[in-house]
Amino acid sequence: MKRFILLFAFISALLSSCSSDYTILKSVGSVILKPDSSVKLIDGTITFTVSSVTNNESEDITQEAVIYIDGEPITGNTFSSATVGTFEAKAIYAGLESDPVVLTFHDGTEINFEKRVLIEDYTGTWCGYCPRVAHAIELLKEETDNAVAVAIHRPTSNEASLNYDPYNYDASELEALLSTVGYPKGYLNRMTLWQSPEPNNLSQAVGLTQGLNPKLGIAITSVVEETTINLDVNVKFGKDFTGSGIKLVVYVLENGLIYDQVNYTSYYGGDHIVHGFEHNHVLRECLTPLLGEAVTGDMTIANTFTKSFNVPVPANVENAANLEFVAFVTDADGNALNVRSNHPGEDQVFEEL
Known part of the structure; x- marks a missing residue:
């Protein structure tokens, strides 16, 4: 009986450890990174959303995905630049990468338009x-x-x-x-x-x-x-x-x-x-x-x-x-x-x- 109690305690501890240390990720077919705009004035803020498409259904996974700017991860889902330039953004979730997105920050001397x-x-x-x-x-x-x-x-x-x-x-x-x-x-x-x-x-x-x-x-x-x-x-x-x-x-x-x-x-x-x-x-x-x-x-x-x-x-x-x-x-x-x-x-x- 004592051995049974010890075995039960061990299994319970193991299950508890697994549930707290690991997150089971949802099955994903593809990952899509979407900025609210890919062109902004300097000091403007770009806000990203990330979605997964699986079995022809889309799901917002912004909070679970990691967003990278020029290969470096950022905290959260926003990005801003104080200087003129271009940046490459991508998102990674469950080992899958989104297609890269090119972001442009300009100083107002250019004329840019929404792209459809x-x-x-x-x-x-x-x-x-x-x-x-x-x-x-x-x-x-x-x-x-x-x-x-x-x-x-x-x-x-x-x-x-x-x-x-x-x-x-x-x-x-x-x-x-x-x-x-x-x-x-x-x-x-x-x-x-x-x-x-x-x-x-x-x-x-x-x-x-x-x-x-x-x-x-x-x-x-x-x-x-x-x-x-x-x-x-x-x-x-x-x-x-x-x-x-x-x-x-x-x-x-x-x-x-x-x-x-x-x-x-x-x-x-x-x-x-x-x-x-x-x-x-x-x-x-x-x-x-x-x-x-x-x-x-x-x-x-x-x-x-x-x-x-x-x-x-x-x-x-x-x-x-x-x-x-x-x-x-x-x-x-x-x-x-x-x-x-x-x-x-x-x-x-x-x-x-």
Whole structure:
């Protein structure tokens, strides 16, 4: 009996020691480090959040992760610099590292703008694997407010076809520039393929909202009156873009469109047909050429280019109250430099940092 008591005490002490000396970490698929801004004035404070993505679910792990600046751990989740310069930040949790983030502190002599990422989702109501990208966009919007989505429905308006889509938009001119055939496919900033499976590669998209500043900002003013759209798209330059070959693209989108979605994925309940699926950010019309319209005028630092539109609401729009406008500027190679979305009645200012 005495031996049994001693053995029980030893096991109890061992278990107590384990519970106090060790922390069991949650299973993690990937780690994402997000600063509230990657560009700040000197003496400004950058606040970080860290999240983990596991089994397509995101969880805030800021308090458990360790954040490093130029390889040195910091205390807490904020960082400031009293001098002009760039710094590399990363987070580590459970042995996994986030993608690095480049931080810039400036003295106010530069013009910098909020940086957003464009996602063009080539999709279809008939496409069973397309809900994968739609779900990834939903997850991405939980990670960052700086993602702008456009759903480009393909491939045919022929009602007799098995691939009929009532929202089909002929983007063949644009798709001809891309290297990926078939659907689904998501492209970031127009020319960069979002690696599949997209829900597991959120950090690729988040990373494009950070780092090197685009030096170009967009502000949109919109008014929809009965059957007419009045739109002003303003582009401000933070450096000299003269001779750069930049172009403007302006989309008209519609949200809240209800139509059954074929589904071969486990998302949205895993049903083969998702009845009453809500399709958002659906491309209805492009107000410029699909590959962009040349930006002209004085494109030196601090100057602004304005393009105004007075056009009828597209005939295919079901509800003008659900309109959305997206404007972005591409470089000479077609890559989107910056993008912004706008809803009817919104009068935006430039997002200068």
